[in-house]
Amino acid sequence: MPFRFTQEDALTAWSNFHHTIHQRPIAHYLTPDGLSDTASLATPAPRRQAAALDDILTFCLRALPPKRLVTVGGTWSMSDVLDPLEVVLDPRAFHQVATVEPSMLTPAYRASAAPRGGVPVLVQGGTKMRDLNEVLGKAGLALQTSGANDGHRLAGCIATGTHGSALGIGAVHDTVLAVVLVTAPGQAVLLQPSQASFTPALAAWVQASTGLAVKDDPDDVRFAAAQVALGALGFVHSVVVEAVPLYELVGTVVPLAQTDPRLWAVAGRLDTSGLDARPTPYHVGVLVNPYATPSRPTGAFVTLLWKQAPTRPFAGPSAASAMVATDTSKLLSALVPVAGTLLPPPVMELILSSIIDGQYATSAVGPLFPGQAFGPTTLAPGNGRSTEVVFDLAHGVRGLTAIVEALRAQARQGRYLLGILGVRFGPKSKALLGMARAPMNMYVEVPSLGTVHTSAIQQACWQALRDAGIPFTCHWGQEHALTAAGVTAAYGADAARWVAARRALLPTAAQQQVFGSPMLTRLGLD
Structure with missing residues (x-):
């Protein structure tokens, strides 16, 4: 089927950065179009991205059986969390960056963020960390922590729990305030903790900017699941991270x-x-x-x-x-x-x-x-x-x-x-x-x-x-x-909560297959 606003390629030999996945054929390598090659602090996500996602998700969900969709990041992952089958989405066009309007912040968040100078910034998941550092730095801001290098895309960085660099902060995913997941054609959810940092106005703004129907969902368990999602809870459209004054x-x-x-x-x-x-x-x-x-x-x-x-x-x-x-x-x-x-x-x-x-x-x-x-x-x-x-x-x-x-x-x-x-x-x-x-x-x-x-x-x-x-x-x-028994031993009830959150966000078997992976099945997380 034709995919709107998307370049489709059939690749005969795709490899990840480290070649732990090597020369795989990809029948549908899909790259939604971008409006520019650089991130911007002012431009919201274009509506045509929603149309591209609609077509891609419809194609995967309606196939018999449903086709697994793998979204690649910087392709640095060496485990089979990245292992592709037929359909790969390259999110490089999802690189818009925008500060969240102060009017969208809750009073509780304003009070808690003031001592550290926290500034919420909405970043699309395909943004490379080096580009995000550049955009933030020029605006007098910085991430609170980062991985060892800057070649990750933001969604991939948090999806696998990449380690951080600050003793008192943790990893990048621990500075996330909200996550926007696209779970079905035209449908998205804005996840944040129950003690919300944002009023429903943020979800409404994302909806108006993208054309997606965005549900505001303040829920502690689903949000904590999305902080390290393994690419399995939906397409990570955007992430709100808390930046701080440049240092x-x-x-x-x-x-x-x-x-x-x-x-x-x-x-x-x-x-x-x-x-x-x-x-x-x-x-x-x-x-x-x-x-x-x-x-x-x-x-x-x-x-x-x-x-x-x-x-x-x-x-x-x-x-x-x-x-x-x-x-x-x-x-x-x-x-x-x-x-x-x-x-x-x-x-x-x-x-x-x-x-x-x-x-x-x-x-x-x-x-x-x-x-x-x-x-x-x-x-x-x-x-x-x-x-x-x-x-x-x-x-x-x-x-x-x-x-x-x-x-x-x-x-x-x-x-x-x-x-x-x-x-x-x-x-x-x-x-x-x-x-x-x-x-x-x-x-x-x-x-x-x-x-x-x-x-x-x-x-x-x-x-x-x-x-x-x-x-x-x-x-x-x-x-x-990791094994299924090892995951249960290490994560205990948190692993079960993660699985329950996944099923709540992806209620149909087709959705779970589209955003599934061999690793999830092997580790009992599907």
Whole structure:
């Protein structure tokens, strides 16, 4: 069928950024038209987007059986949350940005937001984080937190619970005030908590701007489900995030040996006093080289960043180039497993440690605007692999030690991680399926160039945590160890509430199939 205001392509070989999904044929790759290539702080979503969505959803819902619709973001997800079948929607045209009129704010929200200078901004789900940072920065605003890089689209960033960068904030989805979901042709719902931030005027404004019939739905459970929706509650048309006045980040990177007690004071209780006398930082991150000898002075790099008022006019990030080109990374991926069987572990570990030392600088940081601190990725496409585990900071020392020891045990068998552990911290998530379940959490990302050993290395890390008796969750968008039983154990009643919210938002079997996925079925979330 013809799709209004939409380019339709039949692709013979589609791959995601990291090629964990590789060369898939896509019968219907659908790209709704845009009015421009850049985001704007003033223009509401054009009505023709509603017409395009109507046709796409009608096509999927009326098919026998209904066709699954996958909306792609930055295509960074490595798990099968992104696994496409026949129909893919590319949301790049959904990139409009608009501040919410003050008259639409409830008195309760005004009072709560005033101390932090909160400014609600409605952002369409296809907006890239780097574009959003640029638009907000030019308006004197900023996101409160962000992921490690800015290549996500907003809807994809929150859909998989991507980690944040601020100790007191959590992840991007924890700064969301409302979500607009399109669940059927011409039908949308504006979800927000029962203690609403917005009057029904916001839903009416979205309806008038888009031509969609928008229901205002202040409900705590459905909103918390939509904060991390896994792409399974409907098409994320728009998200209202709370921005704050523009700020800079300034700090330092401190190298430490892995025997230094100051490293474990950070890993165990977020005690940074041994590294810097200033109060608790806004952001703390740790990079850990699993192959450093205990006394190597660069066994870990601790980044401490504090928030301050701007000292200069806003500027966006510089362009980044890949740290290792795609062809080179694939060559390394092939050579390292061979070298690991030929060279003694101390030699391999010295080589890898020398490479890591050359990539990570020790210096003062900033001042940087948030979009500069967490800017473009330096990864080349096509060869990345990663898993990220999250557990209670109370288990921080044991958990991080277990992972490092697992990686060293794998190295003794000639299996090497071609990467460095990234450790971050954040409070309990407000989302039903948010990864951060404890009052304060440690995130450990285990990234690598892909090799024949990567899967075994990931399995060893997960098993090490199990053997240590440490409960953990995994990043929904990365390679993970999740099972239906594991989801039930980790999320408990919240998983059941999420499923109930999904069925309330998508009441027909056809809707549930259109917005379903193999991962949902496998994990008992359908």
